[in-house]
Amino acid sequence: MQFRTEVLDNGLEVVAEIxxxxxxxxxxxxxxxxxxDETHEIAGVSHFLEHMMFKGTARRTSVDVNRELDxxxxxxxxxxxxxxxxxYMSVLPENQCAALDLLTDMMRPSLxxxxxxxxxxxxxxxIAMYDDQPPYGAMERAMEAYFGSHPLAxxxxxxxxxxxxxxxxxxxxxxxxxxxxxxxxxxxxxxVDFDALVKETATRTKSWKxxxxxxxxxxxxxxSQTIGMVHPPATQQYTLEFxxxxxxxxxxRYVTRVLGSILGDDTGSRLFWDLVDTGLADTxxxxxxxxxxxxxxxxxxxxxxxxxxxxxxxIEAILASALESPVTERELDLAKNKICAGMILASxxxxxxxxxxxxxxxxxRKYEGVRDAAExxxxxxxxxxxxxxxxxxxxxxxxxxxxPE
Amino acid sequence: MQxxxxxxxxxxxxxxxxxxxxxxxxxxxxxMIPGGTCRETTPRAGLAGLSLELSQRGAGPWGSREIVEQLxxxxxxxxxxxxxxxxxVSMAAMARVLEPALEVAAAMVLEPHFPExxxxxxxxxxxxxxxxxxxxxxxxxxxxxxxxxxxxxxxRSSLGTESGLQAISHQDCVDFHARNCRPQGSVLxxxxxxxxxxxxxxxxxxxxxxxxxxxxxxSPVISHRGSTHLSHDSQQTHIALAYDSVPYNHPEYYRGRxxxxxxxxxxxxxxxxxxxxKRGLVYAVSASSHSLKNCGSVLCxxxxxxxxxxxxxxxxxxxxxxxxxxxxxDELSRLKSRVxxxxxxxxxxxxxxxxxxxxxxxxxxRVPPRxxxxxxxxxxxxxxxxxxxxxxxxxxxxxVTIGPEPLEFADAISN
Numbered sequence: 001m002q003f004r005t006e007v008l009d010n011g012l013e014v015v016a017e018i019x020x021x022x023x024x025x026x027x028x029x030x031x032x033x034x035x036x037d038e039t040h041e042i043a044g045v046s047h048f049l050e051h052m053m054f055k056g057t058a059r060r061t062s063v064d065v066n067r068e069l070d071x072x073x074x075x076x077x078x079x080x081x082x083x084x085x086x087x088y089m090s091v092l093p094e095n096q097c098a099a100l101d102l103l104t105d106m107m108r109p110s111l112x113x114x115x116x117x118x119x120x121x122x123x124x125x126x127i128a129m130y131d132d133q134p135p136y137g138a139m140e141r142a143m144e145a146y147f148g149s150h151p152l153a154x155x156x157x158x159x160x161x162x163x164x165x166x167x168x169x170x171x172x173x174x175x176x177x178x179x180x181x182x183x184x185x186x187x188x189x190x191x192v193d194f195d196a197l198v199k200e201t202a203t204r205t206k207s208w209k210x211x212x213x214x215x216x217x218x219x220x221x222x223x224s225q226t227i228g229m230v231h232p233p234a235t236q237q238y239t240l241e242f243x244x245x246x247x248x249x250x251x252x253r254y255v256t257r258v259l260g261s262i263l264g265d266d267t268g269s270r271l272f273w274d275l276v277d278t279g280l281a282d283t284x285x286x287x288x289x290x291x292x293x294x295x296x297x298x299x300x301x302x303x304x305x306x307x308x309x310x311x312x313x314x315i316e317a318i319l320a321s322a323l324e325s326p327v328t329e330r331e332l333d334l335a336k337n338k339i340c341a342g343m344i345l346a347s348x349x350x351x352x353x354x355x356x357x358x359x360x361x362x363x364x365r366k367y368e369g370v371r372d373a374a375e376x377x378x379x380x381x382x383x384x385x386x387x388x389x390x391x392x393x394x395x396x397x398x399x400x401x402x403x404p405e
Numbered sequence: 406m407q408x409x410x411x412x413x414x415x416x417x418x419x420x421x422x423x424x425x426x427x428x429x430x431x432x433x434x435x436x437m438i439p440g441g442t443c444r445e446t447t448p449r450a451g452l453a454g455l456s457l458e459l460s461q462r463g464a465g466p467w468g469s470r471e472i473v474e475q476l477x478x479x480x481x482x483x484x485x486x487x488x489x490x491x492x493x494v495s496m497a498a499m500a501r502v503l504e505p506a507l508e509v510a511a512a513m514v515l516e517p518h519f520p521e522x523x524x525x526x527x528x529x530x531x532x533x534x535x536x537x538x539x540x541x542x543x544x545x546x547x548x549x550x551x552x553x554x555x556x557x558x559x560x561r562s563s564l565g566t567e568s569g570l571q572a573i574s575h576q577d578c579v580d581f582h583a584r585n586c587r588p589q590g591s592v593l594x595x596x597x598x599x600x601x602x603x604x605x606x607x608x609x610x611x612x613x614x615x616x617x618x619x620x621x622x623x624s625p626v627i628s629h630r631g632s633t634h635l636s637h638d639s640q641q642t643h644i645a646l647a648y649d650s651v652p653y654n655h656p657e658y659y660r661g662r663x664x665x666x667x668x669x670x671x672x673x674x675x676x677x678x679x680x681x682x683k684r685g686l687v688y689a690v691s692a693s694s695h696s697l698k699n700c701g702s703v704l705c706x707x708x709x710x711x712x713x714x715x716x717x718x719x720x721x722x723x724x725x726x727x728x729x730x731x732x733x734x735d736e737l738s739r740l741k742s743r744v745x746x747x748x749x750x751x752x753x754x755x756x757x758x759x760x761x762x763x764x765x766x767x768x769x770x771r772v773p774p775r776x777x778x779x780x781x782x783x784x785x786x787x788x789x790x791x792x793x794x795x796x797x798x799x800x801x802x803x804x805v806t807i808g809p810e811p812l813e814f815a816d817a818i819s820n
Contacts, residue, residue: 070671073746121685279529341480
């Protein structure tokens with residue numbers, strides 16, 4: 001496994017984890033833009049733009065783009081989050097150059113108004129689809145309430161109103177600012193021909209101009225609150241709590257992830273044994289979600305509406321039990337084994353490695369092989385986890401619950 | 406595409422399959438046992454799932470909690486599922502822990518404790534899972550479609566029914582396991598980095614003492630046509646649609662699968678292009694091949710806001726029927742390219758390879774080598790695909806919609 005990196009004259013970074021023995025290679029553009037970079041008026045533009053990137057370029061119609069993606073036999077897709085937009089393909093090594101040509105061309109889309117209006121309908125369908133799923137509504141509301149006036153409060157999909165009002169002109173302006181070469185990173189994993197990759201990328205992006213891009217950073221001002229929502233067709237009650245957690249750059253994040261696994265992994269955790277194994281709840285999990293400048297520690301409960309109060313009290317008791325039931329060595333070992341084995345198993349596919357390598361490099365400017373990355377978890381001590389556990393007792397929290405009444 | 410494939414039959418009838426992928430650090434195995442929902446009775450619907458759940462709450466030297474801890478300690482990823490014909494337990498782990506992981510799986514099969522005191526908890530979990538599907542209309546749509554299409558016995562959901570789950574006794578779970586969890590008709594498929602000789606010895610040691618035949622399967626699967634609408638206060642209408650096709654063990658399966666590929670594989674596929682790209686009617690639309698023994702179907706899904714649901718259904722059906730007017734050579738070439746790539750990439754995952762091998766065995770009684778699958782795909786032509794479509798035209802339609810308003814049947818469907 002070899003890691004190589006190169007910065008092109010226009011500021012575009014090319015990085016690769018090369019495994020000459022792999023059967024495939026994966027390639028992706030990681031764009032440092034997402035819903036947190038949007039103003040209220042254009043909420044949802046990053047995600048809508050992600051759809052429009054498949055709609056054709058100066059050299060290709062939208063039909064050409066879709067056909068070529070399939071011609072290359074690729075497994076390809078894209079996603080948008082609060083902080084990044086990623087476009088990726090997995091192909092056989094002999095298709096590296098063709099895949100690069102297509103993906104790079106796609107980064108300079110035509111954004112034709114006719115396509116924009118058709119795709120707007122697809123986005124509105126996507127919003128309607130999630131509106132029908134009560135847990136998703138709880139998650140969006142919890143993000144808004146937790147982050148308040150912080151940019152991370154912006155919904156990734158936007159709202160029906162903001163998407164309806166969005167113009168292709170506003171999208172064009174956003175694209176020009178955010179898709180500058182110094183805000184993109186080209187990541188490749190697997191059987192990569194790195195020299196060819198750099199050379200071909202340089203040729204194809206010669207005309208790209210760097211721009212001044214910034215992102216508003218800073219921790220949110222969290223105010224504890226409890227919000228109830230009604231979704232009449234719901235049959236279950238969904239409860240989601242956010243409290244402060246470490247961000248993506250915080251060294252404590254490994255400790256909190258291990259604690260999250262001990263308390264609330266979907267199997268073998270304290271929440272699992274108390275609520276799920278016993279048939280009291282359908283789901284009871286704890287997890288961490290990390291951002292560039294902050295993070296959240298989340299708890300999610302799904303259960304029958306008439307059992308919500310009692311179940312939530314049980315969760316509260318578990319989260320407040322650090323003194324009487326401290327974390328044990330056995331729990332720590334099990335959580336570490338589970339996390340590390342999962343990482344190593346997933347790493348066998350270059351398509352999975354793409355996201356680990358790409359995220360670590362674009363957010364932390366760091367490369368780690370999978371075993372080095374696993375070592376961070378191995379280093380977590382019992383005392384560190386116990387200290388993090390003790391702090392949960394007095395956490396600030398935003399709690400959102402949605403159900404039929 | 407070199408492949409080192411092994412197979413062995415234990416004296417008790419258990420089939421052991423192996424494919425060595427020495428470039429991986431992992432192994433994965435899939436154990437398929439005849440214990441699916443078709444062997445339940447309607448008054449005890451949900452028994453297969455509940456019996457499986459209880460068999461995992463303590464087995465061999467491990468108590469209920471110790472099983473989970475042992476697997477976590479070993480770093481084993483696992484899943485267990487119930488389908489119409491089988492109960493399946495799958496595990497994936499680093500190669501060095503194959504033996505202890507397989508010991509746990511063998512204990513669940515051969516020495517389950519079936520703790521009576523945990524039945525109520527397992528039952529409550531199952532009831533919650535059943536009720537949670539009410540909040541997921543797309544999934545519920547397919548549950549209803551299966552029931553309507555395959556009838557009482559073969560259309561059962563693995564989640565069971567509320568009355569069925571309530572009626573199941575501890576003895577029912579024990580009996581179901583005893584009757585169905587048998588080596589004859591079971592298959593253990595291993596893929597990844599392992600030594601075959603050692604693995605056969607291990608399988609003999611752990612499963613050699615297992616014996617017996619599973620109870621006979623019910624009569625052949627028959628698909629039923631028809632339609633139903635479930636009223637739901639939602640923005641979107643969910644459409645699940647099925648029609649007759651050839652099953653996995655049919656000599657022309659790859660032609661049928663090829664047509665589904667033209668319809669739904671990739672972003673240039675016809676359904677994606679016609680329903681989403683050109684008209685913007687949906688976010689999600691898809692078709693897939695599905696087999697229940699000798700009964701093959703194509704299953705389709707589309708979700709769209711209610712005002713556009715009728716148009717979505719009409720365009721979907723028309724797009725399917727339009728295959729009769731021909732397939733473009735470029736479409737076929739893209740299809741072949743996708744299959745070639747996915748066959749190569751299958752070698753990167755022990756998990757997908759082991760489950761494919763087990764599936765192949767129970768359906769075909771053998772595991773076709775990659776080269777054979779590739780030859781089947783390469784032999785597809787635009788002409789033989791259309792010929793197949795005319796020979797097996799879409800008919801025997803089943804339609805389920807969930808949403809505010811029912812939809813009109815197109816003439817095509819009301820056959």
